[in-house]
Amino acid sequence: DTAVSQTPKYLVTQMGNDKSIKCEQNLGHDTMYWYKQDSKKFLKIMFSYNNKELIINETVPNRFSPKSPDKAHLNLHINSLELGDSAVYFCASSQFGHQPQHFGDGTRLSIL
């Protein structure tokens, strides 16, 4: 069984469109995260939710809006996509505190 799953794996779309990425974890973790990894390969935290509550909101354009319907799901909606949004987006989950994170296999977003 896949522990952290994201859909879609690939997303190719035009500038200005709105798109969503979904993430689900079946590990029973209480905390979920979204990361962005750009062409320079640096993994940057975007958001973190603990038990459906937002706990980390880094400096991210407000075109990005996370939604956590329950603690097993954390979706990412992006409005008015821009060229600079092209990257790999990783979802992750962990048990809050000192436990390691587990990552989904990423969503490769390409903006035309």
Next chain:
Amino acid sequence: RKEVEQDPGPFNVPEGATVAFNCTYSNSASQSFFWYRQDCRKEPKLLMSVYSSGNEDGRFTAQLNRASQYISLLIRDSKLSDSATYLCVVNDGNQFYFGTGTSLTVIP
């Protein structure tokens, strides 16, 4: 100053070699430490947690030096399959901080 700093490499080593990576962290209150491995175009995967007394998993040894605020990863008898980027990760109890990664290529 970055929370976590790593030498980006690249490290190019022959098969069978021993290679070591270091990582420093800035927050002395950091509480948990990990090494992750990331293959090209794949997700980061947990390689091992790092414990205060040091720990070993097969060919991999991780050590933590709280006084100097660094962690290390030693890989013995390198295999071609060890080629990847190794990420140092530190948690302060609230948030995870990732290093930029150290690139390793093991050459036949």
